[in-house]
Amino acid sequence: MKINDVILRTVVKGVVFIILTLGVYLFFSGHNAPGGGFIGGLVLGSGIVLLYITYDLETVHRKMPFDFKKVAGLGVLLATGSAIGAIFFDAPFLSQTDAYFTFPVIGEKHLTTVTIFEAGVALTVIGTLVTIILSISEDE
Amino acid sequence: MESLIMILIGVLVTVGTYLILSRNLIRVILGTAVLSHAVHLLILTMGGLKKGVVPLLSQSEGPFTDALPQALILTAIVISFATTAFLLVLAYRTYKTNGSDDLQELRGMSDE
Amino acid sequence: MNNLLVLPLIIPIITAVILVFLREQVILQRIISIVTMVFISIISFLLLNTVQTEGILRLDFSGWLPPFGILFVGDSFSIILVLTASIITSICLLYAFSTIGDRHEKMFFYPFVLFLIAGVNGSFLTGDIFNLFVCFEVMLLASYVLVALGGRKKQLRESLKYVLINVVASWMFLIALAFLYGTVKTLNMAHIAVRVAEAGQDPLLTTVAILFLVVFSLKAGLLLFFWLPGSYSVPPTVVQALFAALLTKVGIYALIRTFTLMFPLNQDVTHTIIGVMAGITLIAGCMGALAGRDIYTIATYNVIIGVGFILIGLAVGTEASLTGAIYYLIHDMLAKALLFLLVGMVFFVSGESIVKKMNGLIQNYPLFGWIYFLVMLALAGIPPLSGFMGKVLIGQGAIETGSYVLLALSFASSIIVLYSLLRIFLASFFGESTISFEDRKPIPKGAYLAFVLLAISIVYVGVGAESIAIYVKDAARTLMNPSIYIDAILKG
Numbered sequence: 123m124k125i126n127d128v129i130l131r132t133v134v135k136g137v138v139f140i141i142l143t144l145g146v147y148l149f150f151s152g153h154n155a156p157g158g159g160f161i162g163g164l165v166l167g168s169g170i171v172l173l174y175i176t177y178d179l180e181t182v183h184r185k186m187p188f189d190f191k192k193v194a195g196l197g198v199l200l201a202t203g204s205a206i207g208a209i210f211f212d213a214p215f216l217s218q219t220d221a222y223f224t225f226p227v228i229g230e231k232h233l234t235t236v237t238i239f240e241a242g243v244a245l246t247v248i249g250t251l252v253t254i255i256l257s258i259s260e261d262e
Numbered sequence: 263m264e265s266l267i268m269i270l271i272g273v274l275v276t277v278g279t280y281l282i283l284s285r286n287l288i289r290v291i292l293g294t295a296v297l298s299h300a301v302h303l304l305i306l307t308m309g310g311l312k313k314g315v316v317p318l319l320s321q322s323e324g325p326f327t328d329a330l331p332q333a334l335i336l337t338a339i340v341i342s343f344a345t346t347a348f349l350l351v352l353a354y355r356t357y358k359t360n361g362s363d364d365l366q367e368l369r370g371m372s373d374e
Numbered sequence: 375m376n377n378l379l380v381l382p383l384i385i386p387i388i389t390a391v392i393l394v395f396l397r398e399q400v401i402l403q404r405i406i407s408i409v410t411m412v413f414i415s416i417i418s419f420l421l422l423n424t425v426q427t428e429g430i431l432r433l434d435f436s437g438w439l440p441p442f443g444i445l446f447v448g449d450s451f452s453i454i455l456v457l458t459a460s461i462i463t464s465i466c467l468l469y470a471f472s473t474i475g476d477r478h479e480k481m482f483f484y485p486f487v488l489f490l491i492a493g494v495n496g497s498f499l500t501g502d503i504f505n506l507f508v509c510f511e512v513m514l515l516a517s518y519v520l521v522a523l524g525g526r527k528k529q530l531r532e533s534l535k536y537v538l539i540n541v542v543a544s545w546m547f548l549i550a551l552a553f554l555y556g557t558v559k560t561l562n563m564a565h566i567a568v569r570v571a572e573a574g575q576d577p578l579l580t581t582v583a584i585l586f587l588v589v590f591s592l593k594a595g596l597l598l599f600f601w602l603p604g605s606y607s608v609p610p611t612v613v614q615a616l617f618a619a620l621l622t623k624v625g626i627y628a629l630i631r632t633f634t635l636m637f638p639l640n641q642d643v644t645h646t647i648i649g650v651m652a653g654i655t656l657i658a659g660c661m662g663a664l665a666g667r668d669i670y671t672i673a674t675y676n677v678i679i680g681v682g683f684i685l686i687g688l689a690v691g692t693e694a695s696l697t698g699a700i701y702y703l704i705h706d707m708l709a710k711a712l713l714f715l716l717v718g719m720v721f722f723v724s725g726e727s728i729v730k731k732m733n734g735l736i737q738n739y740p741l742f743g744w745i746y747f748l749v750m751l752a753l754a755g756i757p758p759l760s761g762f763m764g765k766v767l768i769g770q771g772a773i774e775t776g777s778y779v780l781l782a783l784s785f786a787s788s789i790i791v792l793y794s795l796l797r798i799f800l801a802s803f804f805g806e807s808t809i810s811f812e813d814r815k816p817i818p819k820g821a822y823l824a825f826v827l828l829a830i831s832i833v834y835v836g837v838g839a840e841s842i843a844i845y846v847k848d849a850a851r852t853l854m855n856p857s858i859y860i861d862a863i864l865k866g
Contacts, residue, residue, distance in 0.1 A: 352534060
């Protein structure tokens with residue numbers, strides 16, 4: 123039986139962008155406010171899962187041809203890479219640094235290496251979350 | 263407040279123990295999830311339920327809350343999330359392969 | 375600050391993730407994993423020598439000084455175990471190359487072995503009890519996957535029980551941590567030791583200590599070993615060997631660390647309980663080994679006997695007995711890995727796991743048979759093999775404190791170990807072979823290499839006991855005098 127899911131599809135088209143934007147916002151606000159890689163990653167991941175639920179696996183996979191296991195792997199690599207990078211500067215493992223830079227258009231910005239670490243965490247969370255959901259739902 | 267939360271933890275542990283002792287696999291997994299929530303609350307309560315501001319030294323003035331229990335709970339949540347997810351997939355595969363989610367039937371024979 | 379200290383944890387993780395990307399290139403996966411493990415063995419050997427000259431090493435993550443930050447601590451005891459674990463994993467990988475099969479290799483077998491070893495090394499090195507929990511979980515998650523990998527009916531069924539028992543154990547670990555944090559307000563192990571000493575280890579802290587004892591006993595298989603025979607007999611041989619060599623030993627390490635560093639003050643209660651538990655473990659393990667009819671059951675119950683024996687060294691608690699416990703720990707890791715590899719190979723060549731249904735293996739595989747004989751002697755503690763030093767020193771400690779019951783039990787257990795393994799040797803290896811020399815199933819060369827390397831290590835630990843004595847003695851000295859450890863952490 124085919125379920126009539128017009129409402130779901132229409133709503134999701136709009137809502138998914140809001141969810142993804144919120145995820146990115148949470149990710150960047152994490153430096154000195156509630157948020158961060160883990161929570162941002164969870165929100166982003168749930169947005170992707172919502173897409174998978176609304177449209178079928180093939181459609182989403184055609185537009186987003188990622189192997190989410192590898193996304194998670196890439197995340198772990200980023201996070202451990204930023205942690206181990208400190209060793210090469212003769213600082214203790216996991217040391218992070220930050221600095222202020224001035225850019226032509228957007229003005230002065232605060233850049234930190236923690237962002238790389240957090241990006242790794244976010245990618246890991248997205249990868250793991252989607253892999254879990256897919257591995258349960260795939261064989262049927 | 264602490265006593266109230268402690269009673270809540272007790273209730274959660276009771277529920278979790280009841281679920282974990284049942285024969286149905288899904289109930290057992292739900293039981294482990296409830297148990298882990300109980301222990302997260304326990305860690306939070308053990309840190310003391312004080313009122314205070316976010317412990318960001320440059321942005322606000324004390325008294326600060328103890329941030330350590332929250333960090334511990336976040337780590338514990340992530341770990342229990344991973345374990346529960348793994349358990350669910352494992353339970354699903356076991357159900358598919360063995361054709362049963364009844365732990366009594368999954369005991370296994372000694373002469374295999 | 376010594377950044378080398380974190381490499382035994384972080385390098386396996388990074389290479390494991392890289393291997394995920396190389397799923398189809400099996401040869402490349404093998405090369406990378408073995409190179410990683412050999413590299414870590416070399417690093418841990420260097421670290422071990424550094425500890426001898428510079429004292430206990432410490433690495434404060436991102437420069438946060440203890441007790442505020444998290445840290446890795448390397449004293450002789452933990453680095454000896456890291457070194458042994460890395461060597462055993464390298465050798466087990468050699469065995470895996472020729473036996474594990476394409477299917478496992480493409481299902482991320484090597485990445486999970488590397489995650490397992492990362493968790494094990496992390497548990498040995500961490501100086502923070504919450505990180506001990508985290509590293510335990512890394513190790514356990516990898517082990518859950520390794521038990522279930524392959525997806526046979528029996529494997530899935532047993533892995534479910536294994537996962538559930540460990541989830542409950544981890545839950546109790548968290549409860550113990552919560553109460554510990556509630557009482558002493560710190561999680562740094564050295565700082566906990568100081569605070570517990572200040573408070574004089576009152577009954578509440580002793581209760582927390584006993585909760586830790588229960589948790590670690592579940593992981594180590596001390597008395598609470600009912601889950602062990604089932605889950606250790608289903609995965610492939612290499613995984614069994616790794617589990618037997620590493621997993622229970624991490625629990626033992628945690629027990630020794632907890633009760634020598636953090637809660638050493640109320641020995642009347644805690645060490646007596648450990649002694650009683652170790653004694654009962656020995657008796658029950660011996661009964662299991664005697665009653666077992668198939669080789670897997672006998673081998674798994676031998677693991678349990680080993681756990682009981684090592685923890686008698688802790689329960690007695692003198693410097694001699696702790697030295698013996700460390701010697702025996704090294705020996706037990708090597709010998710149990712070899713025993714499980716051999717038992718798996720017996721099953722592979724004969725297709726049979728019931729002792730009485732096999733015979734004459736030694737005629738077709740002479741070297742194989744004699745290596746089995748060697749490991750049997752080592753496990754029984756015959757000099758000059760590796761088990762001897764540990765048994766003598768634990769016995770010496772037991773006599774010093776007058777624990778004659780434990781002494782009798784531990785040496786009686788050695789005889790049972792010898793008998794249970796000799797039974798396999800006489801029934802399965804001796805006698806006339808029913809299969810002719812030409813029809814025999816060949817043993818892969820990689821497997822032989824692994825057997826020979828492990829056998830050499832066992833002989834070396836026995837004959838060359840003098841050459842590793844400086845490390846072991848330093849480790850035992852640090853365990854007996856927690857102030858050395860505490861000063862290195864909090865006053866440096």
